[in-house]
Amino acid sequence: MASITLRALRRRIGPVSTSNSRSISTLVVGEHEGGKVKLSCLSAVEAAKSLSKDNSISLLLAGSGSSLREAAAIAASRHPSVSQVLVADSDIFTHPLAEPWAKLIHLIQQTGNYSHVVASSGSFGKNILPRVAALLDVSPITDVVEISDSHIFVRPIYAGNALSTVRYSGAGPCLLTVRSTSFPVAPIFDDSKSKEAPISQVDLSTFSEESIGKSRYVKLASQETERPDLGNARVVVTGGRGLKNAENFKMIEKLAEKLGAAVGATRAAVDAGFVPNDLQVGQTGKVVAPELYMAFGVSGAIQHLAGMKDSKVIVAVNKDADAPIFQVADYGLVGDLFEVIPELLEKLPEKK
Amino acid sequence: MKIMVAIKRVVDYAVKIRVKPDKTGVETQNVKMSMNPFCEIALEEALRIKESGVASEVVAVSMGPAQCVDTLRTGLAMGADRGIHVEATEALYPLSVAKLLRALVEVEKPGLLILGKQAIDDDCNQTGQMVAGLLNWPQGTFASKALDVLVTLTINYEKMEFNLLMLFGLVKVHWQQHRGIHSELQKVVLDKEKQVLTVDREVDGGLETLCLDLPAVITTDLRLNQPRYATLPNIMKAKSKVIKKFTPKDLNVEIKPDFEVVQVTEPPKRKAGVMVSSVDELIDKLKNEAHVI
Numbered sequence: 001m002a003s004i005t006l007r008a009l010r011r012r013i014g015p016v017s018t019s020n021s022r023s024i025s026t027l028v029v030g031e032h033e034g035g036k037v038k039l040s041c042l043s044a045v046e047a048a049k050s051l052s053k054d055n056s057i058s059l060l061l062a063g064s065g066s067s068l069r070e071a072a073a074i075a076a077s078r079h080p081s082v083s084q085v086l087v088a089d090s091d092i093f094t095h096p097l098a099e100p101w102a103k104l105i106h107l108i109q110q111t112g113n114y115s116h117v118v119a120s121s122g123s124f125g126k127n128i129l130p131r132v133a134a135l136l137d138v139s140p141i142t143d144v145v146e147i148s149d150s151h152i153f154v155r156p157i158y159a160g161n162a163l164s165t166v167r168y169s170g171a172g173p174c175l176l177t178v179r180s181t182s183f184p185v186a187p188i189f190d191d192s193k194s195k196e197a198p199i200s201q202v203d204l205s206t207f208s209e210e211s212i213g214k215s216r217y218v219k220l221a222s223q224e225t226e227r228p229d230l231g232n233a234r235v236v237v238t239g240g241r242g243l244k245n246a247e248n249f250k251m252i253e254k255l256a257e258k259l260g261a262a263v264g265a266t267r268a269a270v271d272a273g274f275v276p277n278d279l280q281v282g283q284t285g286k287v288v289a290p291e292l293y294m295a296f297g298v299s300g301a302i303q304h305l306a307g308m309k310d311s312k313v314i315v316a317v318n319k320d321a322d323a324p325i326f327q328v329a330d331y332g333l334v335g336d337l338f339e340v341i342p343e344l345l346e347k348l349p350e351k352k
Numbered sequence: 353m354k355i356m357v358a359i360k361r362v363v364d365y366a367v368k369i370r371v372k373p374d375k376t377g378v379e380t381q382n383v384k385m386s387m388n389p390f391c392e393i394a395l396e397e398a399l400r401i402k403e404s405g406v407a408s409e410v411v412a413v414s415m416g417p418a419q420c421v422d423t424l425r426t427g428l429a430m431g432a433d434r435g436i437h438v439e440a441t442e443a444l445y446p447l448s449v450a451k452l453l454r455a456l457v458e459v460e461k462p463g464l465l466i467l468g469k470q471a472i473d474d475d476c477n478q479t480g481q482m483v484a485g486l487l488n489w490p491q492g493t494f495a496s497k498a499l500d501v502l503v504t505l506t507i508n509y510e511k512m513e514f515n516l517l518m519l520f521g522l523v524k525v526h527w528q529q530h531r532g533i534h535s536e537l538q539k540v541v542l543d544k545e546k547q548v549l550t551v552d553r554e555v556d557g558g559l560e561t562l563c564l565d566l567p568a569v570i571t572t573d574l575r576l577n578q579p580r581y582a583t584l585p586n587i588m589k590a591k592s593k594v595i596k597k598f599t600p601k602d603l604n605v606e607i608k609p610d611f612e613v614v615q616v617t618e619p620p621k622r623k624a625g626v627m628v629s630s631v632d633e634l635i636d637k638l639k640n641e642a643h644v645i
Contacts, residue, residue, distance in 0.1 A: 098481065098491050123554070126477050134485030143475065157473065158363070162369065169610055278555075
């Protein structure tokens with residue numbers, strides 16, 4: 001695999017595009033883990049596809065070692081909409097530190113002149129993309145839920161209680177983070193081997209070292225779980241303060257197991273210490289949009305609804321018939337969850 | 353070390369907002385406004401660092417219309433030493449705010465800039481990252497555990513080297529003692545000063561720990577701390593604290609947004625649901641009507 005310099009890359013991508021020109025080229029900032037491109041990153045590719053019909057999509061993967069190479073190979077061969085995979089291979093990018101990553105994207109943008117840079121709205125994209133935007137002196141548009149046009153986007157404001165449509169009018173590139181749940185990934189057909197995207201190494205020889213030493217990665221305390229990822233699960237079972245304690249929360253986990261579901265929680269349940277905080281669903285936690293969302297002992301504060309009201313089917317079980325959660329629930333059951341959950345556990349069919 | 357905290361005046365989190373009929377925005381007239389909850393957490397953290405002896409002063413900064421002074425007074429009543437108000441009548445977006453903050457950092461030279469992770473009105477989650485990028489400072493976003501600020505000093509006194517690793521307050525005492533003893537020599541040189549901050553960040557899937565060199569930018573997550581209430585005596589005291597005024601022009605910052613809001617609409621309403629009376633009915637509906645299990 002020949003290493004090409006960024007100058008050569010620029011020639012290949014073509015002349016400098018301005019916001020006025022119709023030519024759309026997008027840099028998708030990818031994430032990978034264990035030799036695979038993350039699902040959230042594929043959502044960003046889906047979003048990039050909807051920017052324009054003839055969008056040329058370059059996917060950036062950075063990191064080091066075999067995991068990076070495997071992810072790049074998969075991205076190049078299995079995703080027909082990706083026209084190029086850029087690989088930045090260096091230990092500097094092993095951990096998602098904002099400072100070197102922002103510099104990297106800035107460097108690639110300066111030479112590649114993309115009209116759009118897209119990342120998914122996870123903690124990775126939210127941390128890095130605004131920093132890149134500042135380096136490029138442009139306003140980023142975060143948490144996009146709908147792309148109306150290559151420069152018109154819809155994003156929720158006020159905890160999802162209003163939708164704001166914005167038109168980007170800047171001269172620089174348009175930087176977006178997109179909500180994964182709003183850009184579902186289409187199933188991949190494995191017969192597209194004929195059209196393999198080229199993999200290019202990013203030339204890091206001009207990479208400025210100055211900002212790298214200012215932050216150091218220490219550790220990641222991850223919550224290991226065998227259940228599906230909350231952000232992408234088909235079914236989510238959530239518990240609130242009504243569960244009363246961490247012991248009772250185990251019923252939610254049992255129910256989730258039976259349904260093959262992910263477990264979510266409200267802020268009240270997290271603050272009370274029932275579960276770790278990465279399970280929080282809401283304005284400041286995760287935003288989910290599963291096919292089925294079951295809420296037990298959840299009152300339905302607006303900040304919580306912001307994180308789940310795009311779910312296809314919402315089920316609420318609460319003692320209080322006046323709880324706001326019933327206003328968004330498709331099926332509501334007024335009752336004591338300590339009776340309802342065991343009954344559900346008993347009567348639900350075994351998952352396939 | 354001085355800490356600067358950015359605070360924003362927003363529609364109170366408990367208010368059920370209404371979209372204006374002409375779709376130009378959200379109704380903010382005659383609506384209760386408060387300090388953005390994440391900003392309260394940011395200010396609380398700054399005050400705690402000061403109380404631990406690491407920082408000497410906490411400066412609260414707010415940008416926007418004249419009423420932002422009320423928000424600043426709230427911050428001063430919580431314990432901030434003084435305030436800065438950048439009065440701007442036009443709408444401010446994160447990029448402009450970040451530029452104004454950079455300009456203020458150049459005036460005030462703080463060692464730490466703390467912001468909330470997002471404002472609950474525009475839900476942008478950008479300003480902290482952007483100002484860190486503009487200043488070329490390291491960033492610790494979504495901080496969720498008390499910040500641990502350490503100061504390492506290497507003092508080169510003639511040929512002797514002292515390596516001290518301790519809290520800044522203590523170091524300051526030692527430093528003054530050295531100066532006092534050898535004041536006539538004037539040869540105590542602060543050779544190298546390295547200040548470090550450890551931050552635990554809430555990320556998807558867990559807690560990530562980073563170590564940042566100061567000066568740095570921190571944005572706060574919900575669980576970092578429980579903000580204090582302003583007591584009545586402190587509210588009275590806050591009235592006499594100084595709030596300095598600037599305009600974007602004073603700071604040489606041009607406000608020109610590179611995007612425009614086309615319209616603001618209400619989100620689509622969900623169609624009314626049904627109440628079921630038993631678990632059996634619920635399972636039946638989910639299976640045969642919604643087809644989700």
